[in-house]
Amino acid sequence: MIDQSKFVEEALNEYHRLPEEGDSLYIRRFAPLGLDIDKYGSGRSDGKEDKVRKFYEELRENTGMSFDATVWESGCIVKDGNPAIRLVKFGDNEYGKAISNKLFRSGDDKYVAMLHATAKQALVIDIKDGMSADLKVLFAVVGGSLPMQVFVNLGKNARLGLFEWHASDCAKPCFSGTVRELRLQEGAACDISVLHNENANTTVLEHTKGTTSEGGSSTINFIYTGGNAVRARNSIEASGRESMVRVGELAISSKRQKFDLNTYVVNAAGGSEARLSSAAVAMQESTCYLKGFAVITNGSKDARSFVEEKGLLLDGMAKINSIPSMSIGENAVKATHSSAIGPIDQDSMFYLTSRGISAETAKRLMVLGFFSGPISGIRSGLVKEVVSSVISGKIRSNGEFGELPKLNAENVIWEGSREAGIEQHYKYRTEK
Amino acid sequence: MKLEIKDLYAGIDGKAIIKGANLSMKEGEVHVIMGPNGSGKTTLAKTIFGYPSVKVTQGDVLVDGKSILGLTTDKRAALGLFLGFQYPVEIEGVGFVNFLRASKEAVSQSQANMKELMKDIKVWSGELKMDDSIIGRALNKGLSGGEKKKAEILQMILQRPKIAILDEPDSGLDIDAIKVVAENINKAIEETGVGMLVITHYNRILSYMHPQHVHIMVNGKIVADGSKELIEKLEKEGYESFDHR
Numbered sequence: 001m002i003d004q005s006k007f008v009e010e011a012l013n014e015y016h017r018l019p020e021e022g023d024s025l026y027i028r029r030f031a032p033l034g035l036d037i038d039k040y041g042s043g044r045s046d047g048k049e050d051k052v053r054k055f056y057e058e059l060r061e062n063t064g065m066s067f068d069a070t071v072w073e074s075g076c077i078v079k080d081g082n083p084a085i086r087l088v089k090f091g092d093n094e095y096g097k098a099i100s101n102k103l104f105r106s107g108d109d110k111y112v113a114m115l116h117a118t119a120k121q122a123l124v125i126d127i128k129d130g131m132s133a134d135l136k137v138l139f140a141v142v143g144g145s146l147p148m149q150v151f152v153n154l155g156k157n158a159r160l161g162l163f164e165w166h167a168s169d170c171a172k173p174c175f176s177g178t179v180r181e182l183r184l185q186e187g188a189a190c191d192i193s194v195l196h197n198e199n200a201n202t203t204v205l206e207h208t209k210g211t212t213s214e215g216g217s218s219t220i221n222f223i224y225t226g227g228n229a230v231r232a233r234n235s236i237e238a239s240g241r242e243s244m245v246r247v248g249e250l251a252i253s254s255k256r257q258k259f260d261l262n263t264y265v266v267n268a269a270g271g272s273e274a275r276l277s278s279a280a281v282a283m284q285e286s287t288c289y290l291k292g293f294a295v296i297t298n299g300s301k302d303a304r305s306f307v308e309e310k311g312l313l314l315d316g317m318a319k320i321n322s323i324p325s326m327s328i329g330e331n332a333v334k335a336t337h338s339s340a341i342g343p344i345d346q347d348s349m350f351y352l353t354s355r356g357i358s359a360e361t362a363k364r365l366m367v368l369g370f371f372s373g374p375i376s377g378i379r380s381g382l383v384k385e386v387v388s389s390v391i392s393g394k395i396r397s398n399g400e401f402g403e404l405p406k407l408n409a410e411n412v413i414w415e416g417s418r419e420a421g422i423e424q425h426y427k428y429r430t431e432k
Numbered sequence: 433m434k435l436e437i438k439d440l441y442a443g444i445d446g447k448a449i450i451k452g453a454n455l456s457m458k459e460g461e462v463h464v465i466m467g468p469n470g471s472g473k474t475t476l477a478k479t480i481f482g483y484p485s486v487k488v489t490q491g492d493v494l495v496d497g498k499s500i501l502g503l504t505t506d507k508r509a510a511l512g513l514f515l516g517f518q519y520p521v522e523i524e525g526v527g528f529v530n531f532l533r534a535s536k537e538a539v540s541q542s543q544a545n546m547k548e549l550m551k552d553i554k555v556w557s558g559e560l561k562m563d564d565s566i567i568g569r570a571l572n573k574g575l576s577g578g579e580k581k582k583a584e585i586l587q588m589i590l591q592r593p594k595i596a597i598l599d600e601p602d603s604g605l606d607i608d609a610i611k612v613v614a615e616n617i618n619k620a621i622e623e624t625g626v627g628m629l630v631i632t633h634y635n636r637i638l639s640y641m642h643p644q645h646v647h648i649m650v651n652g653k654i655v656a657d658g659s660k661e662l663i664e665k666l667e668k669e670g671y672e673s674f675d676h677r
């Protein structure tokens with residue numbers, strides 16, 4: 001019998017010592033031992049459901065957001081009558097097993113295999129041809145650890161708007177792990193925002209694979225604010241002709257948080273477009289790695305690929321390492337990548353403070369401004385507000401994270417919003 | 433409000449730029465500083481506002497008899513000082529309206545009335561003949577040189593300072609725009625009694641204004657003080673006759 005919590009703690013400590021985990025660590029810590037799911041916080045609901053409910057209520061109170069599904073270590077509540085979304089237990093039937101195998105193909109990432117060893121359920125979002133849905137899902141780690149699988153299947157010309165809020169409230173070291181597969185059929189379009197705002201005892205593992213068929217379009221925004229460490233390995237592919245992929249990464253790290261974000265955008269067909277925009281702000285002693293990778297496969301004529309990484313350092317000890325990279329197997333393509341990292345501009349700071357604005361507020365304004373491009377890539381107004389509030393709250397509280405924020409997007413505008421938009425924004429604010 | 437610059441010496445990176453400047457002005461007065469390029473006019477304005485890399489080595493800047501050199505930039509603004517920039521900074525993603533609100537709230541220490549603010553912006557941007565699409569934009573982003581200058585005046589008017597230092601409010605403006613800007617500066621003086629310290633190279637804007645005091649700055653020093661007649665002398669003789677290095 002192994003002491004699970006001690007085991008997790010040791011493994012996480014070791015992980016944190018290494019900027020990039022080596023296989024030997026994994027093999028030593030995870031592979032030979034395996035994880036005992038029942039031991040690892042996925043047993044019967046021991047009052048956790050109440051905790052989740054509290055979580056949910058608090059979030060709804062603070063943000064006005066209600067969730068179509070709420071998932072925690074050992075259960076899931078799906079709002080009545082929503083045919084688009086359901087929970088599948090892996091052991092239950094052939095379908096569950098198939099999903100499980102689909103999500104955890106062999107040869108995948110080692111950490112994914114670790115998640116596989118502990119996962120028992122998957123959330124399946126299935127939108128039929130020509131149908132559309134707009135969903136919000138809360139993932140709450142309230143006691144043990146949450147290895148969660150999300151399987152998204154969009155039929156032909158189907159539409160999906162999805163917001164995932166990943167939160168945790170663990171007193172002991174734990175992980176919040178997600179394996180996500182997105183499959184878009186011809187002409188389908190998704191707009192997904194994934195917000196990670198876990199607490200400091202949580203290590204975040206994020207793993208998404210996406211394929212986009214002909215004429216389809218995938219927009220995915222990852223927002224990383226919480227967790228003591230984040231390890232993201234994402235690969236989103238423009239698979240069919242004229243398909244389009246847009247991935248946004250917004251990261252704001254503080255204290256000793258360590259974010260390690262490795263994202264591939266892939267052009268695998270002619271006329272396809274793949275775009276990755278990463279924006280990171282690092283506070284205090286935190287570190288953020290941005291490892292964007294553009295892949296253009298052989299035969300993808302007239303493909304367009306853009307990787308943009310930018311970073312803003314708020315403190316002398318903060319680090320951002322931007323390592324954009326590409327592999328191009330085709331000649332007739334257009335590919336650009338750029339990277340820019342720097343501290344807050346002294347002249348901008350002076351300009352704002354010369355108008356009476358305090359240095360802290362000025363900083364916050366500039367950080368929100370820095371993120372305004374990526375935030376404007378999120379389509380839902382409410383999600384924009386939530387994301388802005390979480391970011392603004394993190395700066396306001398001097399780097400705290402994992403809290404459930406109140407909506408307070410005071411100083412945000414999103415690019416391209418005109419007068420009407422602004423007035424509406426304030427109207428909305430004052431009416432609430 | 434009274435602003436005094438007393439025997440001020442200041443520099444950047446160990447290089448002396450302001451070398452013994454003296455100037456005193458009150459609310460309601462209109463002062464002009466003229467001086468050749470690189471003489472230190474902008475640096476003087478930045479020193480008054482506590483620009484981080486400018487180091488004061490001697491002398492003082494006083495507001496109502498009290499030194500402000502120990503105050504952070506925002507606290508100086510809160511006293512009722514305003515700086516219109518020679519080169520307004522473009523700031524990504526910071527909305528013009530939100531910025532105005534933040535500055536209004538900071539200076540007044542109370543919550544801004546958004547409705548009123550929006551109305552004021554519309555009225556005054558109209559007066560300044562500005563396209564009010566500026567409202568939905570990021571701060572100074574994509575504005576032309578002249579539009580940026582007008583936006584500075586708009587901010588000055590909305591912030592209602594007691595003393596405003598305008599660093600070349602006329603540079604980059606077309607002939608009609610100079611008149612519009614001067615008229616609005618005059619209106620602000622009339623309505624609020626704000627004191628003005630206008631830095632400029634050109635007589636044109638001054639022909640619409642009524643400066644009581646003219647100061648000539650050469651090589652980091654105020655080398656001459658006088659009335660409008662000084663400008664005539666300057667027009668005839670250039671800066672050479674003022675340069676007693």
Ligand SMILES: Nc1ncnc2c1ncn2[C@@H]1O[C@H](COP(=O)(O)OP(=O)(O)OP(=O)(O)O)[C@@H](O)[C@H]1O
Nearest residue numbers: 444445449467468469470471472473474475476518
């Ligand atoms: N950040 C800086 N670092 C080094 N030198 C500087 C800096 N800023 C200004 N200077 C120098 O200080 C001197 C005065 O510059 P300043 O901008 O104050 O002149 P000015 O009188 O406003 O000129 P202009 O009429 O061209 O606007 C110049 O020689 C300039 O090169």
Ligand SMILES: [Mg+2]
Nearest residue numbers: 473474475518
């Ligand atoms: Mg100047």
